[in-house]
Amino acid sequence: MNAVTSNTTTARPLRYHLRFQFYPGPRVAADARELVKHCRRYGIEEVVIFYGAEDWNNGLLSSADQDRWFNAVATAKKILDKAGIATSLNPWMTSLHCDRGRNFPHDRKFIPLVSPLGEVSKACASLADPLFQQHLAAEYARFATLGFRVIWIEDDFRFHNHEPLTWGGGFEQPVLDRFAAKIGHPATREEVVAALLKPGEPHPWRALWFATWRELQLEIASILTKAVTEASGGATRLGMMTSSAEIHSAEGRRWDSIFDAFTVNGAVAHRPHFAPYAEEPGHNKTWSLQMLDLQKNFRPANCEVAPEIENCPFTNWIKSDTQTWSEMAICQVHGSDALLLDLFPFSANPASCEPQVWQLLEKSRPGLEWLAANFPQGLTTHGVGIPYKPDAANHLRFTKEEHSLYAYNQATPFQAGRFCLQYGIPVAMRPQAVNTIFGPLAWAFDDSELKEFLKGGLMLDAIAADILIQRGFGRLIGLSKVEVFNREELNYNVEECVDPACGVPRGFFINANFATAMARLTPSRQATIWSRILCADGTTLGPGWTLFENRLGGRVAVHAAPNPAALAPCYQRRDIAQRLIRYLAADNFGSPLSRGGPHQFVTHLGEGSRQRIAVLNGNTDAAPVDLVWSGRKPRLAWTLLTPLQEPAPWQPEQSLPYLGILAGTPR
16 A cells, blocks of 8 residues: 555535524524634534424424524524524424423324324324324424525434334324225224234235325425425425434335425435444444445435434533544545534533534544545445345245334344445445345345346345245255254354365364354255354254355355354454455455454445545554455555544554544545
């Protein structure tokens, strides 16, 4: 690697969009003027004004409460406008996130949310309530008259996650009535839930219930869009915060339809959720990296993207500045338009009361500006493909009796991506020449899609392999049977390497004792065995890794564990994983592999002269970086981005610090 830094290639600016709440009362104007001073000093180009949020939320707004918040917002906005600072609006609620001791306002009698178990919310309203729909449209229209750039739809625009309800709501009688119109007769909540959780082939009602939910959300989206458009004269666009893909799949969401419903004059905005509220170990950043990339597949090309930089209940007591910097940095790597900063407490104290937040933004700026300039928008990720389909929940088959709609979260792409990323293998959240599918997500793909995957390189876990056998693809993956044992059924303990081609000496033992399940694989005679699973008495359960070349010209690798990402990671498993990728790619894998320390996550973007590399160190220990390419490696210049410090030329002998980024850009 060359010890030089790259030149700026794109003039994409760093945009800080700060969320801030003003408490209604005599202090609003003074607080707004103080915020203006800090915005000017620290380069905040836009303030996103909260109202009725968290600490100061007393439930859905009464008429009097709405007046109070409207006057406070209008006062603050006028001062910000005069100072030349752009403003957007973030109402903290649509149906409301959760009860938390709240009740419906005394002057508004809404239909409450009802859970799958029949629990009734005290404060969260049903999206199917016509009175609530009218109220919501009127509230958004009223605030839209103030002339905001964007009005954000909060992520309580959903059916799941409305505590204290179990799973969430959406099982109110008006929703059941809509569903009855689809099936031609009434159905009880209990009957619907039983159909949704039926083991085996999906019940015919499942798709119709998801369609009922989807149509209801689209109806509300269209109502809000019409109200805001008319009230603002088309000057205000709408933006939508979203949650994880699996949970929206279980609500029947169709991403193109929902973005289209929120589009105003060809413009719409997206605030993707991608990071936790509080501190977490850096090795969990695999989920954040995948979330940022996956959601590119869902939104239209004209969509403004401002990921939410989460911190709750706020300040570096909850999440370190180092972790916050790293989350802002990977947003810049993925070409975000702006950073929507959820950093200030909702308590609505003056801006000067949290000096550490301003210090964080100031220290973060040099590295973030460098990334914005050197990682242009529109670059496509490369690596191992992690295929996903937003309608996965429609196709998922349960193998046992389930008791919660959270069971639909099994159809996830993120464990397959974690397996690759934790072993220094870059991923792309869409099909590639080599793909990985773990778990029951395999039900989401039709036969023609699976056959295309089988023509290239394909890695499967035991559950996905079993599904392919059930669907008639056993001969193409080199297996005739998969028999899964839970932890208490069998004393499997060790994985033994049996073929040095895997990159680990024959006879080397690796822990398998903590796996919650393990399968006995029955391979074809043509399959190659790289490892085997042993019980504590020395008997063999069956193969660990099996490799197979099929008649379509494809190569398949299967592991006996459901979700091999959950096996204890180690250097030897990294060696095996990287050898597997080379095998599946027929020694023509076009992205670099990290041979440095543990949990070095590689992001590979762009083609040819536009290639970029970003290596994030998710391990607390600083470690050297060693990138290995199968073929011709591009000529890149390398820059070290240490959290909260100035970018610096990379010296090959340097170690990459915790949550630091090594960036490779065109020379």
